[in-house]
Amino acid sequence: MxxxxxxxxxxxxxxxxxxxxxxxxxxxxxxxxxxxxxxxxxxxxxxxxxxxxxxxxxxxxxxxxLGFKDPWLFVLAFQKCTGEIEWQVLDLTNFSWHSIPTMPCKDNICPHGISCVSFPSEGALFVCGGMMASDVDSPLDLVFKYEIQKNNWTVMKKMNTARSFFASGVINGMIYVAGGNSADLFELDSAEVMDPAIGNWHPVASMGTNMASYDSAVFNGKLLVTEGWLWPFFVSPRGRVYDPITNTWENMALGLREGWTGSSVVVYGHLFVVSEHERMKLKVYYPDNDSWETTQGPPLPEQICKPFAVNAYDNIIYVIGRYLHVAMGYISKRNETGSSENKWRFSVEWQVIDGPKLSDLTPSTSQVLFA
Structure with missing residues (x-):
């Protein structure tokens, strides 16, 4: 010891x-x-x-x-009536809740439009951007870092561009952000990257189109960004894919962007979406034929009400709903006889964990850290 x-x-x-x-x-x-x-x-x-x-x-x-490496689910949540935000933490070993210090914000931040990424094994998460609660037309360039071992927040160097409702992801230890809304809700086409070890932000290739993000994911070493379906659904949603190796953007495959109808996670090297439609079933994307298939198993439990925050660790998907009730989806896979080597079929079983007692909180985003 x-x-x-x-x-x-x-x-x-x-x-x-x-x-x-x-x-x-x-x-x-x-x-x-x-x-x-x-x-x-x-x-x-x-x-x-x-x-x-x-x-x-x-x-x-x-x-x-002493070498403890247990998972903890961090949830950024807010009071629906007041908009006041706070972080709640679920111990995924004992299934108990506690809170952490509030973020060092001078002004009240709107719970919507924030992006959050994490370095799970390092016990650190980063909160980027968003907008002021008093003026949703004023996006923020703020960046905060939380470290579980220190149990405190650090104010990091600001992004080059203030943005809200934007894509974010970690690729090879670097934090990428892209698109989003600027002042007066004008959509951005810029993207930038930060090395957490240094803290400075640098621009990367433009997205090639102005776009806010409905959802994003890091998949096969690339950042996927979708704007999601927009009413009245006459036009297919736009989607862009960033390759950090070549520093280039390309259009997202048609089937991928049209079927992306919820919040995404990557499990077993596959992209899953917890659909906000289709009876809130879980579905998985197959790049070989640019198609989505519904996983076997029940839909999301009825106790989990929208809006959702979704994350994953190992083979478990965590879906946080109103009142911070958490559905844990255990993903299993099998290779059917006669299928190609990489054609896996997936199924899910759900377990529900109650939120904090007397909670009237709504989730905004979530991350899994180890400590």
């Missing part, structure tokens, strides 16, 4: 054992598994427990030093 010197000195001050009858290293391993929602009560047990559990930074830093 390796601990930071300061922490080790404080934690191992002479006194009563952490848990009577257990060696301190075993007891520490047990305490670091306690749900965060229990910390307020548990830290009153003794001074040593208070030192460990009275500070989220110390708790998560200790977990990192």
């Amino acid at each position: 390796r601990l930071g010197k300061g922490f080790q000195f404080e934690l191992y001050l002479q006194g009563e054992p952490l848990i009577p009858g257990l060696p301190d290293d075993v007891a520490l391993n047990c305490l670091l598994r306690l749900p965060v929602e229990c910390h307020t009560a548990c830290k009153a047990v003794c001074k040593r427990w208070h030192f460990l559990l009275g500070n989220k930074e110390r708790f998560f830093t200790s977990r990192k030093e």
Whole structure:
């Protein structure tokens, strides 16, 4: 067991054992598994427990030093009546909720139009852009970084262009943003990239068309951007695909953009969409024939009401609905006899996790981090 010197000195001050009858290293391993929602009560047990559990930074830093790598679902949510935003976190091991500090915003930010990306293994997420709650015609160029081990926010260097309702994604450790709305809801064609290790934003190739983003995904090393279907549905939605290797954009395949009718995730190297239509069934895209197929299994559980926030980890899709109820979709795959080697069939089974007690929150976006 390796601990930071300061922490080790404080934690191992002479006194009563952490848990009577257990060696301190075993007891520490047990305490670091306690749900965060229990910390307020548990830290009153003794001074040593208070030192460990009275500070989220110390708790998560200790977990990192001991090699814990459990998933946590971070949800940016808002009160529907007031528009006030907050971050709620679901412990995906104990299925308990807790909150984190608010973002360091000088002005109230509208819960819509924000883009969020993450580096799960590093326990870090980035919040980019959006718009002011008092003036939706004024997009923002702000960028905030949250680190779970530090349990705090850092203000990063601003994007070159203020934007809302734009595409974002992480490719090879670089953060890309593209399109979106500028002032007076004028659609942008610009795109830019940031290396998180340096923090500076640099322009990349123009999209070639002005477009706000309905949804986006990183698929096969490329950034996919769709504007989604627009009423009255007379014209097929536009879609663009960015290749960071060649720094070029191209049109999205017709079947891909026409069938993209919901929020996307990538699981098993395949693009899935939780459809907002079609009885809210899950469907998967097959690039070989530019087509979508509905996965086997039930539709999204009735407890999960729109609007959604969607994310994924490993073979599990997380769909967060009103009141922050979470549907966990377990994806399984099989290769049918007689099908080509890469022609996988998929099915889904759902499990519902209740949102925080007495919650009247609506999700905006979500990310999975490890700690």
